Amino acid sequence: MPDNYTGYKMDTNNTNINFSEEALQLMHKIMRRYPEGRQKSAILPLLHIAQAESEGWLSAPVMDKVAEILKVQPIEVYEVASFYTMFNLKPVGKCVIEVCRTGPCWLLGAEDIVKFIERKLNIKEGETTADGMFTLKTVECLASCGSAPMMQVGEKYHEHLTCEKVDELLDDYRVNTNEHISHWAKDKIKA
Amino acid sequence: MKRLLLQHIDVPGIDTLSVYREHGGYKALEKALKDMKPDDITEEVKKSGLRGRGGAGFPTGLKWSFLAKPEGVERYLVCNADESEPGTFKDRFLMSKIPHALIEGMIVSSFALGAKTSYIYIRGELLYVYHILEKAIAEAYDAGLLGKNIMGSGYSLDLYVHPGGGAYICGEETALIESLEGKRGNPRIKPPFPAVKGLWQSPTVVNNVETISAVPHIVNMGGDAYAAIGVGKSTGTKLISACGHIKKPGVYEIELGLPVEEFLFSDEYCGGIRNDKKLKAVVAGGSSVPILPGELFLKTANGEPRLMSYESLSDGGFATGTMLGSGGFIVMDEDTSVVKNLWNFTRFYHHESCGQCSPCREGTGWMEKVLHKFLEGHANMNDIDLLWDIQSKIEGKTICPLGEAASWPVASAIRHFRSEFEDYVKNPQKIKDVKHYYRVNNLDPVIN
Ligand SMILES: Cc1cc2nc3c(=O)[nH]c(=O)nc-3n(C[C@H](O)[C@H](O)[C@H](O)COP(=O)(O)O)c2cc1C
Ligand code: FES
Numbered sequence: 039m040p041d042n043y044t045g046y047k048m049d050t051n052n053t054n055i056n057f058s059e060e061a062l063q064l065m066h067k068i069m070r071r072y073p074e075g076r077q078k079s080a081i082l083p084l085l086h087i088a089q090a091e092s093e094g095w096l097s098a099p100v101m102d103k104v105a106e107i108l109k110v111q112p113i114e115v116y117e118v119a120s121f122y123t124m125f126n127l128k129p130v131g132k133c134v135i136e137v138c139r140t141g142p143c144w145l146l147g148a149e150d151i152v153k154f155i156e157r158k159l160n161i162k163e164g165e166t167t168a169d170g171m172f173t174l175k176t177v178e179c180l181a182s183c184g185s186a187p188m189m190q191v192g193e194k195y196h197e198h199l200t201c202e203k204v205d206e207l208l209d210d211y212r213v214n215t216n217e218h219i220s221h222w223a224k225d226k227i228k229a
Numbered sequence: 230m231k232r233l234l235l236q237h238i239d240v241p242g243i244d245t246l247s248v249y250r251e252h253g254g255y256k257a258l259e260k261a262l263k264d265m266k267p268d269d270i271t272e273e274v275k276k277s278g279l280r281g282r283g284g285a286g287f288p289t290g291l292k293w294s295f296l297a298k299p300e301g302v303e304r305y306l307v308c309n310a311d312e313s314e315p316g317t318f319k320d321r322f323l324m325s326k327i328p329h330a331l332i333e334g335m336i337v338s339s340f341a342l343g344a345k346t347s348y349i350y351i352r353g354e355l356l357y358v359y360h361i362l363e364k365a366i367a368e369a370y371d372a373g374l375l376g377k378n379i380m381g382s383g384y385s386l387d388l389y390v391h392p393g394g395g396a397y398i399c400g401e402e403t404a405l406i407e408s409l410e411g412k413r414g415n416p417r418i419k420p421p422f423p424a425v426k427g428l429w430q431s432p433t434v435v436n437n438v439e440t441i442s443a444v445p446h447i448v449n450m451g452g453d454a455y456a457a458i459g460v461g462k463s464t465g466t467k468l469i470s471a472c473g474h475i476k477k478p479g480v481y482e483i484e485l486g487l488p489v490e491e492f493l494f495s496d497e498y499c500g501g502i503r504n505d506k507k508l509k510a511v512v513a514g515g516s517s518v519p520i521l522p523g524e525l526f527l528k529t530a531n532g533e534p535r536l537m538s539y540e541s542l543s544d545g546g547f548a549t550g551t552m553l554g555s556g557g558f559i560v561m562d563e564d565t566s567v568v569k570n571l572w573n574f575t576r577f578y579h580h581e582s583c584g585q586c587s588p589c590r591e592g593t594g595w596m597e598k599v600l601h602k603f604l605e606g607h608a609n610m611n612d613i614d615l616l617w618d619i620q621s622k623i624e625g626k627t628i629c630p631l632g633e634a635a636s637w638p639v640a641s642a643i644r645h646f647r648s649e650f651e652d653y654v655k656n657p658q659k660i661k662d663v664k665h666y667y668r669v670n671n672l673d674p675v676i677n
Contacts, residue, residue, distance in 0.1 A: 071389040073303075073346070076429055078411035082394045086353065114411075121413040122394025124353045140315045141516055141573050142472045142559055178397060178577055179315040179516075180354050183557070184470060184478035193357040221356050 055103040057091045060228050065107060078110050081118050085125055090220035090227060094134060095126035123177065124221060131166045131173040132218045133211045136190045139176040142183035147199075151187050152176060154201045158208060171212060192219035231458055233446045233466050234439065235482040238326055244361065246368040249329040255374060257445035261337045262382035265448070270341035274444060276452025278464035283309055283400075283437030284515060284555040286539050295424040296342055297432040305433040306344040307409065308335060308441055310351040310358075311393055311400035315516035315577060316557025319468035320438035322480040324351070325358045328365035332388065334441035336374065337448055339386050342434055346387045349438075350405050353393040362390045397581035401629045402435040404583065415583050416629035437555075439468055460486030463538035467553070473560035476500035489513075489535045489542075490527050492558075499560065506562035510646075513542055514554020516574050517634035519641030520567065521551050547641065566663040567646045568653060571638060572600035578635035586627040592619050593635045603650065606657025613650045617643050 057065070065084050072079040084104050085096065092100045096119050098112075105112040119125045126134070137152050152163060155174055159167050166173040182188045185197030189204075196207060217224070242248035249255070261270055275290030296304060308331065312320040324331055331349070339347045351359050366388055369375045377385045391409055393399050399408045403417035406428050427433025443465060447455045456464045463485035469492070472478045477500040483492060493508070494501045502508055508523035528534055530549040535541050543550045561570065579593035599616050602608040620636040627633075643650065653660045 071387075071391075073429070076410070079391070079409060081411035082353065082408070083392055085394065086356070086392060108411075110411075117413055118394070118411065122353070122396050124395035139573075140577050141512075141570055142316050144573050145473055145559075145561065145565065145570065177354075177395075178580060179313060179317075181312045181318040181321045181352070183316050183318050183472040183559070184480065186472060186478075190354060193360075195357075221353065223356070223360075226356075226360055 055092075055099050057088065057103070058227070061087050061091050062107075064227055069108070077108055078114065081108060081110075081115060082122070084108065085115070085119055086220075086222040087227060089125060090218075090222040090224060094130045094132070094218040094220055095128060126173075129166070130218075131171050132215050133171060133191055134173045134175060134219070135208075136175045136177045136180075138178070138180050138182070138186070138188050138190075140179035140183075142179070143186040143188060146186040148187040150201065151189065151199050151204060154204060155208070158205065171215065172208070193221055193223045231466060231484050232482045234323060234327075234330065234442055234468060235480075243327050244325075244329075244365070246329060246365065246372060249327065253449075254329055255333055257448040258333050258336050258374065259380060261340055261448050262380050262384060267341045267343055270337065270444075270448060273447055273452035274341070277447045277455035278452075278459075278462060279440065279443055279447060279455065280463070280539065281437055282439035282443070282467065282556070284314065284517070286553065289436065289440055292424070292436075293342060293434060295422070296434055297425045298343065299432070303346070303429075303431050304342060304344050305428045305431055306335065306339045306342050306347040307405065307428060307433055307435045308347070308349040308438060309400060309402065309405060309435050310349050310355075310438045311397075311405060312355075312438070313352055313397040313400050314555045314557055315574070316470065316472055316512060316559040317515050317555045318470045318472075319480050319556055321355060321358060322470070323438060323442060323468065324355075325361055328362050329369070330442045330445070331438055332362070332365055332369055332375075334444045335388055336369075336379065336386055338434075338436070338441055338444050339388070340384055341444075344434075345385060346389075348409060348428075349388070349390045350399070350409055351390055351392055352399070353395050356392060359390050359392050366390065396583075397577075398583045398629070398631060401631065404629065405435060406433065413583070415585050416631075418628055458484055460536060460538050461540055463540060463553075467537070467556055469537070469556045469558050471499050471558040471560070473558075474503045474506065474562035474565070475560045476503055483537055485536075485538045486541075487537045489537055492537055493527075493560065499558075502560065502562050504562075506564065508560070509563045509565050510561045510567055512551075512557075512559040512561075512638075514552045515557035516559070516577065517637060518552040518554040519547055519550075519637050520571075520645065521549075521641070522645050525549055525645070526551075547637070548644070551641070564663070566660060567642050567649055568600065568603050569660065569663060571642045572597065572604055574638050575600055575635065578631065582631060582635070586632065588623045588626045589632040589635065592623040592632070595619050596635070596639055603653050604660060606653075606661065608650075608654050608657075610651065610654055612654075613643060613647065 069077045069080045101115045105115045187199045188197045237252045279289045280286040399414040404414040408414040423433040492498045511526040529544045575597045579597045584590045620639040623632045624636040
């Protein structure tokens with residue numbers, strides 16, 4: 039069962055959710071790809087876009103907004119969002135580091151990479167740094183086993199990791215990250 | 230070596246429509262639309278002997294011929310680009326490098342099946358590939374290769390990419406359909422099969438990326454010529470994604486029937502074991518297939534050299550054989566702890582079980598816990614039998630084959646490496662000392 043199911047908390051304070059005009063247009067364009075009456079199919083792409091628009095996580099009001107756009111019940115969105123591991127149901131750092139922990143990566147040192155990041159950022163897997171910059175997650179095989187060990191940040195794959203390389207990457211992200219990095223890259227929403 | 234799918238992989242700009250067309254791209258579509266009827270294409274695919282490249286190896290032409298075609302009901306083709314089987318990374322490679330190969334395959338196959346709308350379901354983590362495909366699809370629309378009246382043939386098709394949200398189970402075809410309908414990825418009870426009631430209860434064919442990408446080659450060269458490649462019922466070429474403790478991890482296109490020894494040790498392919506260590510074990514077709522010790526992998530129980538083919542890899546059944554599966558080729562050297570690796574794989578299946586069936590939901594968790602006892606040095610001899618017992622009670626008792634996928638690695642590890650389990654019971658410190666993982670510093674990857 040997906041871990042994130044247990045992390046779910048209702049957030050009733052923030053009810054004025056507004057997605058950007060570009061995001062709304064993209065959402066409606068995607069909804070038209072499914073036959074009349076089947077717009078619910080667009081739930082996953084819409085959740086990705088909503089998450090990109092909402093600092094990398096899905097609060098209950100954000101999901102309610104998606105339900106409203108899709109004309110489905112909020113519960114239909116909650117039950118989907120809680121099933122899939124890419125959706126964060128708790129606030130996350132600007133930079134979510136997802137290290138692959140599965141067999142092939144693990145055979146080549148994924149565990150060392152995770153330990154190194156934990157030490158460098160002084161957090162444990164699943165936690166966020168106090169400054170809100172980094173969240174560390176471990177994930178299952180990302181179809182990059184030939185370039186193991188690897189990790190993903192947003193849409194980007196970082197492969198053939200060594201601790202030295204991760205060290206540099208994290209320093210880089212710390213300096214150059216101004217807004218939340220999402221799986222659905224922000225420039226792909228505007229385009 | 231005959232290469233079809235990766236023939237033009239190194240051509241600069243092959244991801245663009247113009248370069249793809251300069252290298253023969255969309256010739257198969259033209260041929261299909263101008264010179265062939267939909268059923269002719271299915272006939273050629275049948276003749277080609279093409280088998281599903283997603284893991285199960287089911288004959289593609291036969292699957293297509295099962296598609297129900299009631300009057301006035303939409304039919305759908307859905308491409309399975311969920312690629313999440315540990316060890317498998319061929320589809321990602323193919324789609325990101327030559328997106329038009331899949332798109333041409335989708336159009337030709339949709340025409341053969343009479344689909345007017347088709348979807349490519351790609352795993353959500355691959356959103357960057359999603360955007361590559363979107364761009365290529367837009368190019369195809371602009372060139373009149375998608376949309377209304379394709380190449381003046383009167384045939385119209387809409388093709389869309391659909392991202393998943395992170396769930397291995399959505400690679401199972403009925404879970405994939407549920408997910409595409411905007412639901413949790415819970416597999417459906419079969420029958421009815423998707424060919425009768427699939428997406429939105431309409432007849433649907435689900436095929437893997439590599440399967441669909443092979444179709445244009447079959448149309449171009451003819452089914453018989455495709456069937457002449459390979460060995461016996463393993464026709465054509467197959468992408469193998471090789472990883473683990475080898476010198477040259479990467480994606481290789483092989484002619485089916487290549488001796489495994491050549492694949493593993495020759496410089497043209499994996500290049501042998503890293504750091505010149507000895508081979509311990511191989512998981513030949515993605516994490517779900519039975520693990521084999523090196524000797525049994527290289528030679529069958531009868532002493533015959535094994536080949537990279539569906540039949541040869543499964544020679545000996547599960548007692549002494551394995552499966553070609555998805556082509557996820559994971560190699561382990563002499564320093565590897567099979568038990569520790571098995572714990573990792575089992576944790577994966579536990580994490581990815583959708584939770585519908587008790588044997589899978591609970592059983593995968595129990596197996597993970599028992600295996601963890603070995604890691605912690607608390608296991609006793611009965612735990613080996615307990616593991617065996619649990620796995621045997623998952624297999625065959627679940628809605629979808631994730632249960633089997635979780636059982637087979639456990640069963641095969643006990644079958645072939647029982648002494649390693651026993652050793653850890655007797656010498657608990659040993660497993661803690663395993664130098665199992667080491668950082669990669671100087672590994673130059675080669676993508677072929
Ligand atoms: C748990 C599970 C995961 C699967 N994952 C994939 C996958 O990632 N990609 C894939 O093509 N097939 C996957 N399959 C196989 C599909 O169910 C289906 O057989 C396949 O997509 C059919 O296409 P093919 O005949 O072209 O291989 C999976 C099956 C199971 C049981
Ligand atoms: S195991 Fe890490 S990408 Fe496959």
